[in-house]
Amino acid sequence: MTAQASRSDHDPATPDIGDVEAYMQRLGQGAREAATRMRRVDTAAKNAALLAMAELLEQARGEVLDANARDLARGRESGLEAALLDRLALDDTRLDAMIDGLAQVASLPDPVGEIDGLRSRPSGIQVGQMRVPLGVIGIIYESRPNVTLEAASLCLKSGNAAILRGGSEARDSNAAIAACIRAGLARAGLPEGAVQVVATTDRAAVGRLISMPEYVDVIIPRGGKSLIERITREARVPVIKHLDGVCHVYIDASADPDKALAIAVNAKTHRYGTCNTMETLLVDAPVAEALLPTLARAYGEHGVELRGCERTRAILGDIAEASEADWHAEYLAPVLAIRVVDGIDAAMAHIERYGSRHTDAIVTEHYGLARRFLAEVDSSSVMVNASTRFADGFEYGLGAEIGISTDRLHARGPVGLEGLTTRKYVVLGDGQVRR
Amino acid sequence: MTAQASRSDHDPATPDIGDVEAYMQRLGQGAREAATRMRRVDTAAKNAALLAMAELLEQARGEVLDANARDLARGRESGLEAALLDRLALDDTRLDAMIDGLAQVASLPDPVGEIDGLRSRPSGIQVGQMRVPLGVIGIIYESRPNVTLEAASLCLKSGNAAILRGGSEARDSNAAIAACIRAGLARAGLPEGAVQVVATTDRAAVGRLISMPEYVDVIIPRGGKSLIERITREARVPVIKHLDGVCHVYIDASADPDKALAIAVNAKTHRYGTCNTMETLLVDAPVAEALLPTLARAYGEHGVELRGCERTRAILGDIAEASEADWHAEYLAPVLAIRVVDGIDAAMAHIERYGSRHTDAIVTEHYGLARRFLAEVDSSSVMVNASTRFADGFEYGLGAEIGISTDRLHARGPVGLEGLTTRKYVVLGDGQVRR
Structure with missing residues (x-):
């Protein structure tokens, strides 16, 4: 593109930000300063900003x-x-949902300042843990412009400063939403560095955002697996990430057949493109012959393509053979892999080997097996007699979620306001010294 | 060293492990398998192993x-x-302390399996968070051989598998202790992969340990700053790290002078080489003239060298001038930097700029200032009217600590058993599906 073309293409929504490195550095500094101020902003001011944004967005419907x-x-x-x-x-x-979302986040309890487990020690001091903001959060996401507002509201309510980098496809929408965010912050007297939307679609901005540990404390990428893998590989700050969801339902021989049917169908067919959708069904051998034909009929009604192991095909006949790749697959589509296994140990071994540690469920009426599955399956959500589709911040009562973490440290599973905070120790004394 | 010399130097304590890469891979695989088994080991078996190790160490005193x-x-x-x-x-x-330590860890409550906040949701499911082991923990440490046992006991009690890499100086001691650990695991019927002590002093083993995300979930380095920085830079798995402790005590004008004196002296002189020792004292201007001479006399009695800002020197006269480097310094020695500041905002600005976010204390009788300091100082431990020396796992009642984290995510401050675990969501249902 020539300089001329660049100028003629220039859009007021993407202002000329000059040198990208210097621009990102300014955003970083602004966010760090704002994060320090945000630590002492009270709940009322944060809620006032959220409600102001809702009002401004209502007024700006046309522009957006x-x-x-x-x-x-x-x-x-x-x-x-x-x-x-x-x-x-x-x-x-x-837009209604976005406006409602702001009001909803305003209505959530403020996690910041909560002190857990304050207890007296023999030395006379009292020790507890206080929930505090993480600091500066960088969020990188793709096309959905409503993420701009969701991420802004959750970071703000949890007392963090946020730098948001949306997809270039949504640049005008994001700029219009960013104007409401800025005005809302100003109206509530909060620093403008509290939420900043990156106003350039230059990809170098992402590279800089993920490599400024002096300004950014954590990166949350939201998007496809390749985006997340690239950011995780290149980031020089911690990343709260969400990779794939290869979720399983295991139907044990002890399962109530009605529950098994309902859960296995719902976990696959409620929505196909979500990360908590079941991708592989494991069926205990003693009940395979009784259950599989009914299940296959139900899946057939939903147009779900089945791919099975040898034992599954011996029962169902006319379905494709599942290959090694199928056990690893996150289809995100009306396709399901089915395997007949010998009991809970084989089921858990399959999940351990092929699962992505996202969400896995057992259907059983056996108390001991339920307890074992809960304790031993190493996934961010482990369920008994419930559809994997429940693995979601709203369903769990977090009020909202910024994503689902498949990491092990810090936050695991749906990440709500609490996942955007950390805990420091507080010590209350009366002049105590160490003997 | 020739092959001949190598053979003649060969010590039974450092067996010939062959190719280091392949050896570390075997340790990693063993640990991963053990971690899976450890998830279902009950508290009694873990305690039995700890007590067996104590008994075996008692019997092996001579060898060790x-x-x-x-x-x-x-x-x-x-x-x-x-x-x-x-x-x-x-x-x-x-050795007595090491043996007692094992019994003490055995007596601590088992964090694994604890479920927090189980609550019913409108959909009919119950949701809670279950505390589970992190998985495989790699610990890299320097000369102290007692760390081998401490780290082993904490990782074991928290249900993790551990790979321990001690310093080459301690290789024979560590090998003797490792023999007790192995025998203790075997006696309690636990997998030998649950705790493995790296039996080579080859430095390539460390490089491999920190770059096997398929086998190791988190690395905890214990040692000097340069070791920790190098590992953090090179690791391909998350690191729970402890960098420097540039700790502050701020004496506000509202402080009780007796408490101020006791805390400021104790925080500096109780021990010099520890990370929670105060390195910079901040004194509010209105009380500087009254307090500094008394403080200087007390420090003089302990042989502590003082370095002051201009205003401090105007009061104390004959002390050295503190340079910019002094405000950043972790002396770990009988040296103290002193600065006179104008109130809590200047004190917090100094801490924000020069501190290492480890431990900082205010001395005050003013309720509002105490509350502000607790909320706004962004350190892993924040204290009111108590010596910074209390920032310690035992003093906090964690029972034991594997280190003090200056990280923001996951664990912050002293890391005990809980810091070696994570929480997954558990969902208990009765056939619920998503509508």
Whole structure:
């Protein structure tokens, strides 16, 4: 692109930010300073900012929808696929949900300052752990512009400063939403560095954002596996990440057949594209012959393609053979791998080997097996007699979620406000010294 | 060294492990398998192993002391400095403490399996968070051989598998202790992969240990700052790290002078070489003239060298000027930097700029200032009217500590058994599906 073309393409929504390195450095400094101030902002001020943003967004509906229309037009022109266009699109219903979301986050309890387990020690001091913000959070996401507002509201409520980098497809929508965020912060007297939306689509901005440990404390990437893997590999700060969801339901011989049927069908067919959707069904050998044909009929009604192990095919006959790749697959589609296993140990061994440690469920009426599955399956969510589709911040009562972590340290499973905080020790004394 | 010399030097304590890469891979596989089994080991079996190790160590006192004597002789020969020789040395008193430590860890409550906050959701499911082991923990440490046992006992009690890599100075002592650990595991029927002590002093073993994410879930380095920085830089798995402790005491004008004096003296002079020792004293201007001369006399009695800002020197006269480097310094020695500041905001700004976010204390009788200091100082331990020396796992009632984390995510401050675990979600249902 020539300099001329660049100028003529210039859009007020993507201001000329000059040198990207220097720009990101300024954002970083602003966020770090804001994070220090945010530590002493009270709940009322944070809620006031959230409600102001809701009001401003309500008033700016027209501008936001216009901006979104420009993004959609550009997306169609550049041949963006239909699924991405759908994620990108805003309408009044989606705007309503965004506005409601702000009010909902305002209504959630503020986790900051909560002190757990304050207890007296023989030395006379009292020791407890106080929940505090993480500091500065960088969030990198793809096409959905509503993430801008969701991420902003959760970071703000948890007392953090946020730097948000959305996808270039959504740049005009994000800029319009960012204007509401800025105005809302100002109205509540909060520093503008508390939430900053990166105003350039230059990819170098991402590279810089993930390598400024002096300004950014943690990165949360939201998007496809390749984006997350790349960021994890290149980041010089900790990453709270969500890789794939290869989720299992294991139907034990002790299962109530009605529950087994309901859960196995719901876990696969409630939604296909979500990370908590079941991708492999494991069926205990003694009940395989009784259950599989009924299950296959139910899946057939939903148009789900089945791929089975040899024993599954011996029962169901006309289905494709599942290959090694199928056991590893996160289909995100109406496809299901089925394996007949010999009992809970074989089921858990399969999950250990092929699972992604996201969400796994057992269907059983046997108390001891339920206890074993809960204790021994090493996944971020482990369930008894419930659909894997429940692995979700709203369903768990977190109020909202910024993502689902498949990491082991810090936050595991759906990450809500608490996952955006950490705990420091507080010691209350009366002049005590160490003897 | 020729092959001949290598053979003649060969010590039964450092068996010929062959190719280091392949050896570390075997340890990793063994640990991963053991970690899976450890998830279902009950508290009684873990305690039995700890108590068996205590008994075996009691019986092996002679062998352990002989091995330690060999390490000490080798250390003296190679010109190891006195402080390191002291850390390396074992005697009956230190062995007593190690044996008692095992019994103490056995007596601690088992954190694994604890479920927090189990609550019913409108959908009918119950959701809670279950505390589970981290998995495989790699610990890299320097000369003190008692760390081998401490680390082994804490990892074991928290249900993890551990790979321990001690310093080459302590190789014979560590090998003798490792024999007790192995025998203790075997006696309690636990897998030998649950605790493995790396039996080679080859430095390539460390490089491999920190870059096997498929086998190792987290690395905890214990040692000097340069070791920790190098490992953090090179590790391909998360690191729970402890960098420096530049700790502050701020004496506010509202302080009780007796408490201020006691805390400021204790925080500096109780021990010099520890990370929770105060390195910079901040004194509020209105009380500087009244307090500093008394403090200077007390420090003088302990032989502490003072370095002050201009205003401090205007009061105390004959002390050295503190340079910019002094405000950043972790002396670990009888040296103290002193600065006169104007109130809590200036004190907190100093701590924010120069501190290491380890432990900081305020001395005050003012309720509002105490609350502000607790909320706004961003350190792993924040104290009111108590000596910074209390920042310690035993003093906090954790029972034991594997280190003090200055990280922000996961564990912050003293890390005990709980810091070696993580929490997964558990969902208890009765056939619920997502609507």
